[in-house]
Amino acid sequence: MTSDIPPIPAPRVRFAPSPTGYLHVGGARTALFNWLYARQTGGTFVLRIEDTDKERSTEAHTQVILDGMSWLGLDWDEGPLFQGEYADRHRADAERLLAEGKAYRDYLTAQELDGWREQAKAAKIPFRFNRQAMALSADEVARRQAAGAPYAIRFAVPDEEIAWTDAVHGRISWQGRDLDDFIILRSDGSAIYNLAVVSDDIAMAITHVIRGDDHVSNTPKQIALYRALGQEPPVFAHVPMILGTDGKKLSKRHGATAVGDYQDQGILPAAMRNFLALLGWSPGNDDEIVTMEEMIARFSLEAIQSKPAVFDPAKLEWMNGQYLSMLPAIELHDPVVRQLERMGVNWHDAALDPIIDAVKARARTVTSVAEQVATRLPGATVVRDAKGEALVAKMGEQFTTCLALARAALAAVPPGDWQLAPLEAALKETAEREGLKLGDVMQPVRVALTGGTVSEPVNELLAVVGREESLRRMR
RNA sequence: GGCGCUAUCGUCUAGAGGCCCAGGACACAGCCCUCUCAAGGCUGGAACACGGGUUCGAAUCCCGUUAGCGCUACCA
Numbered sequence: 001m002t003s004d005i006p007p008i009p010a011p012r013v014r015f016a017p018s019p020t021g022y023l024h025v026g027g028a029r030t031a032l033f034n035w036l037y038a039r040q041t042g043g044t045f046v047l048r049i050e051d052t053d054k055e056r057s058t059e060a061h062t063q064v065i066l067d068g069m070s071w072l073g074l075d076w077d078e079g080p081l082f083q084g085e086y087a088d089r090h091r092a093d094a095e096r097l098l099a100e101g102k103a104y105r106d107y108l109t110a111q112e113l114d115g116w117r118e119q120a121k122a123a124k125i126p127f128r129f130n131r132q133a134m135a136l137s138a139d140e141v142a143r144r145q146a147a148g149a150p151y152a153i154r155f156a157v158p159d160e161e162i163a164w165t166d167a168v169h170g171r172i173s174w175q176g177r178d179l180d181d182f183i184i185l186r187s188d189g190s191a192i193y194n195l196a197v198v199s200d201d202i203a204m205a206i207t208h209v210i211r212g213d214d215h216v217s218n219t220p221k222q223i224a225l226y227r228a229l230g231q232e233p234p235v236f237a238h239v240p241m242i243l244g245t246d247g248k249k250l251s252k253r254h255g256a257t258a259v260g261d262y263q264d265q266g267i268l269p270a271a272m273r274n275f276l277a278l279l280g281w282s283p284g285n286d287d288e289i290v291t292m293e294e295m296i297a298r299f300s301l302e303a304i305q306s307k308p309a310v311f312d313p314a315k316l317e318w319m320n321g322q323y324l325s326m327l328p329a330i331e332l333h334d335p336v337v338r339q340l341e342r343m344g345v346n347w348h349d350a351a352l353d354p355i356i357d358a359v360k361a362r363a364r365t366v367t368s369v370a371e372q373v374a375t376r377l378p379g380a381t382v383v384r385d386a387k388g389e390a391l392v393a394k395m396g397e398q399f400t401t402c403l404a405l406a407r408a409a410l411a412a413v414p415p416g417d418w419q420l421a422p423l424e425a426a427l428k429e430t431a432e433r434e435g436l437k438l439g440d441v442m443q444p445v446r447v448a449l450t451g452g453t454v455s456e457p458v459n460e461l462l463a464v465v466g467r468e469e470s471l472r473r474m475r
Numbered sequence: 476g477g478c479g480c481u482a483u484c485g486u487c488u489a490g491a492g493g494c495c496c497a498g499g500a501c502a503c504a505g506c507c508c509u510c511u512c513a514a515g516g517c518u519g520g521a522a523c524a525c526g527g528g529u530u531c532g533a534a535u536c537c538c539g540u541u542a543g544c545g546c547u548a549c550c551a
Contacts, residue, residue, distance in 0.1 A: 016551095017551095018550090018551050020550090020551075050551065052550095052551075053550060053551060055550090056550080056551085057551095106549090110549075113548095113549085124476090125476080126476050126477060126547075127547085128477085128547085152549050153549095154549095169480070169481090172479075172480080173479095174478075174479070175478085178477075178478050178479090178547095179478090179547095180547080182548090183548085183549050184549095185549085186549040187549060188549080190549090192548090192549070192550085192551090193550070193551050194551095196551090197551090212545095213480070213481095213544085213545070214544095214545055214546075215545095215546090215551095216479065216480065216545075216546080217478075217479060217480090217545065217546035217547075218546080218551095220479090238480085240480090240481080240544095241544075241545080243544085245485095245486080247543070247544090248543095248544090249544080249545090275487095278487065278488080278500095279487070280487090280488095282487085282488055282489070284489075284490095285489070285499085286488090286489070286498075286499040286500075287499090287500095288487095288488095288499080288500055288501090305487095305488080306480080306481065306482095307480090307481050307482065307544095308481075308543090308544070308545095309486090309487065309488090310485095310486055310487075311486095311487095312486050312487065312501070312502085314486085314501060314502060315486075315487065315500080315501045315502080316501095317501095318500085318501055318502085319501085321513085321514085325513090325514070361512095361513060361514060362512060362513045362514085363513085364513090387511095391511095424510095427510085428510095431510090437510085438509095438510045439509095439510045439511075440510090441510080442510035442511075443510065443511065445510090446510080446511065452511090452512095453511055453512080454511055454512040454513080455511070455512075456511095456512090456513090457509095457510070457511085458510060458511085459510095
């Protein structure tokens, strides 16, 4: 006997940003969740650019969004599709609703609508669109119709309960009477967001709508539209907002909000992805560093937190540091080169990877790795920092003496032995012979080579900077 | 104002009635390690918003209060 349970169709999800700005971390996380869900279920991830706001949408923004997603490793299976190309279908859907009596023509002009608004304001009651009270007389409608006056199409919201089981929030319900009859088609024939979204999601056979919490109040309107269009609504999952440290919605005044900003700051995509995933979602245990594979395997919409999360840059940096020390230098090569180029550093002909390896354990960002790499390149100018200066002052005469001692010992190391063990031995022997503390000989070398008092172990530093350059810097 | 959502350490969170006088991580403080700084290890302070129920028993279920957020456009 074969099973007669029909196969569950593979989910189709979408990320639908509007190209009116950069890819923000909130959008990036929404995209991530959609992507994770698609990858876990073997579903399809559709990328749709909602460019119907022609005033604010630009191609440059679209490109930035695409770049941001690629950087994060979020590949899409279909698209990018552009909402602007489906205007005919949107209009047809509106006309159909009109023909079926589920929507109606609204001949009210902007001025007349404003008049109602002012009236409400004067009476100190909130403005609501009222189908009966604001209706034009039949004669007036006929007159405007005959004159070919422009009209918008309004959806007649049915007075009934509209409820759904949100995959992250559980049951949410609204009353149709709390919703105004909203416009679905402007008088210029273009669709309003709520209609465009529903029309597209139906046409693209989207099964799960995973989007930001700011859309929950659009959901009842959209469900009403699905019903009116004779379609079953998809599963909705509303993921919480991301807040700034002050508990307010994350915005520019909180600093970097675009994923490109973090790329520039030297955050690794893997760290960003991990951090974003854990902002609102948890694998259910105490794991912090979660690989992509684990995320895909363990992801679930139900495990998404229903309250907003504060974006903590300090934790992002910590996580980035974890990835930095975990990743082999070869994988850091390109990001470091990118930063070096941003810094205008000539790195060509230098063997970067050994330096990256020596330096990455002490950095939390790629930028900081690049800065350290730059100072270890041959010919780099050594600038003493405050701590380096302080050490020189503190040691006084001894600084020069110890440095000379160290230099002599190191100069005696044959080029072929310029390696970790012999270098360390040379320095230790010198300290012992002269009755000096190890630090007294190590620190001056460190300051001479880097300008500061902080670096990898001195023998590694010497190895990475090279014999000739090291001796030159100690002169 | 109306409607909706939300409420565990400063922050991210674990927790789906007894395993919790609440666990982990970031941040913070101290100690260890150590040529410096990271890393790592150890230790410490730090939370179930409030009030009522339900129950033998509630961080967990219900109701209310308070607070925060979202929406309330011919924007998306």
